[in-house]
Amino acid sequence: MQSSFQNLNHSLEQKALEEINKLKNLLQKEGYLVDEPTKKQYNYEVDISKGKNRLKLLVYFGKKGLKTVLQGNVNSEFYKQIDSVLNFKFNFQDDELSEPEAYIGSDESGKGDFFGPLVVAAFAYNKEVGKNLSDLNIQDSKEISDDEIRKISFEFNKRYKDRISVIEIHPKKYNELYEKFRNLNSILIWAHSKAIEELQNKFHYSQIVIDKFCSEDLIREELNKKLADYDLMLTEKAERFKGVAIASIIARSKMLSWFKKKSAELKINIPMGASDKVNDVASHIKNKCGNDVLSELIKLHFKNFKTI
Template sequence: MRAMEKKTSYTVKLTPAQMDEAARILREGNYRRRTVEHAVAAAAGEDCQIVLYKSGKCLVQGKGAADWITFVLEPQVLGEARLGYEEVLNPDSIAPHMGVDESGKGDFFGPLVIAAAYVDEAIAKDLKAMNVRDSKTITTDKAMQDLARKIRSRLGDRFTVVAIGPSAYNRLYDQMGSVNRILAWGHAKAIENLLEKVPGCPRALSDQFGPEQQIQRALQQKGRKIKLEQRHRAESDVAVAAASILARSAFLSAMEKLGQAHGVTLPKGASDKVRAAAAELVQKKGGVVFLETAKCHFKTTDDVLGPLGKTRKSEGLPPAPERKPYVHRKKVSP
């Protein structure tokens, strides 16, 4: 494993009180004073230079910058350990890479959406400053769409969204017979599309959903050189978090359009509320409407059709996938 290199430059925003305390430390400590334009105070310490600007920014540079932040700025000025550790201990988090995530996998209605977002150090820092985080922690659709707009604005063209609508999804499921294989295909497509825009991207990170070989096999020639990485809770990575928000934003927009096209409001998820809306839709348009609005392999399809006296066959829907019965295995005493 390669040794992780510490960053050599940090910028920290300080309050007026923190600026005063930092200036006092530079005045009274073992530092060599420097003169810097627009600075309240500036000094050189052991292996680093510190500048306090009138704007409230503290700039720390040099090979000892991380140590100064860890042992001086955080405990004596900030009063908390809130800066630097992720970037020092995990430099890959801000190194150039793309994050990939999906939305809609657990929703009966609507598409499956896969998004990919590219970050470098500057973009990663800006996204973190915007509080970009796992889309599952964002509680309202409005907040999701607002943050997605900001992300799109910052990324420019360095993202891509692959939306697999219900009709295409049902065809793919009929061909592939596995959600994970559809996910692998969608992830590969998103990666390839983003590589067209950022051909030098060295690495793609996604949440763990199946063997990495599934994505690797789905990648075409141009995508096979990229390093693929899957890990659990990958949404903690800012690129994956950005992709998760972009994917959810696209899913929400698609759901709204789909509902308008069919004259109903389509709920998210697979709850009782979803089943009630699905039953109403079937009564109006017949079960075949699921081919255009829903993921037909869900058990929800059978839960809705049964009480209405309908079957998949009578409604022209694909047969239910084979579901293995749950077998309770008793622990065997040694």
């Protein structure tokens, strides 16, 4: 009897660890800083931060199963942002009627990673394309394993390469742009509008769908310089639209390729995110290869750079 209880408890503990790691990865892909899970007597927990904002996420394991708790000031904007990310559920079928017939969707990857490029991808989507891709698991890249992302992205490129536009800003160029703009959103606006412009010149789709990352006025100001005729839909969690989900998968796939390539070149497993583990690897690269090599792998404005 005791053995059965211990097995059950161990199983719940393992599920709690898997759950908190899943949530950690989700938050990191949204650009938040999340440390590695710490095990307590009855739960696993992580600290979530962005700037001066801090929250704690806990996943309890016990007789009643798993319980997720977000600790912090429930009235703060930061708490509301994190709560929205953790509780949002994607349902493409509910949005099928409101999804435009033909549009350009864009999304990005890498803005929350100390190492690696910032990648913005855009995809020219229509209903016919959607039918031809129905055999693929198209959803937000944060909900798909890395192996599946690679496979799906390969199929996108094989079937519809002409409908894809990618702006890949490697660390050296990224740091130059950040020095110029002094603002991540300005870089994102420039990259999104450039990718969208390339596809609109080919397909002349007026509808544009972008996952919201800043005010609409700022994006329109840049799009007005490039596009004569467009209808912008700027919305949170835009990956519920298949065209944006496809863009998110393509962008994420490019990120994974960069990390795999650089890890092989340096013979060091370069991690994503911005955790303490990332700092340790950056310090190791600095000591082994020098500052010049490290500076071409990282985003210099991250607080991680000051830490190392």
